[in-house]
C-alpha cells in the first residue's frame with residue numbers, strides 16, 4: 001500500500017477507541033500517518049467552518065482527499081480495494097478526513113475526490129478512526145490475497 005494520511009478532528013485519549021485504532025493501524029504497511037486537529041467551539045455551523053479551515057490548511061496541496069461522510073457512497077470491502085488501486089494510481093498523496101461531532105463542512109466535502117460512507121448509521125468520530133483503519137487493513141489483505149478477508153455472501 002502507498003502511504004496515506006488521516007486528518008481527524010479531536011484529540012483521541014487513551015481508551016478503547018485509541019486501542020482499536022492502534023491495533024489495526026499497526027498492521028498496516030505503512031500505517032496511516034495521523035494529524036489530529038482540535039475540536040472548534042461555537043454553534044454547529046461555526047464549528048464546521050472553523051474545523052474546515054484547519055482541515056484545508058493541514059491538507060497537502062495536491063492531496064487526493066477522501067472524506068468520511070454519511071452522505072457518501074458505501075462500497076463493499078472488495079469495491080473499496082478497487083477504489084484504493086484507482087486512488088493510488090493517481091500518484092497524489094492520499095488523505096482521509098474524519099469530521100467532528102458536527103460533521104464536515106461543505107467546503108471540505110466539495111474538495112473531496114470521494115465521499116466514503118461506512119454505512120447509513122452515524123458512528124462517533126473517535127470510533128470511525130478504528131473502523132477506517134480496520135477497513136484499510138482489510139483492503140490490504142484483499143489486495144495481498146491474505147486470508148484475513150474471507151469473501152462470503154449467503155446464497
Ligand SMILES: C[S@@+](CC[C@H](N)C(=O)[O-])C[C@H]1O[C@@H](n2cnc3c(N)ncnc32)[C@H](O)[C@@H]1O
Pocket residue numbers: 067068069070097098099100101102103104116117118119120121122123124125128
Ligand atoms: C458523529 S459524526 C458527525 C455526524 C454529523 N451529524 C454528520 O451528518 O456528519 C462525526 C464524523 O464521523 C464520520 N462518520 C460518522 N459516521 C459515519 C459513517 N456512517 N460513514 C462515514 N463517516 C462517518 C464523519 O466523518 C463525521 O463527520
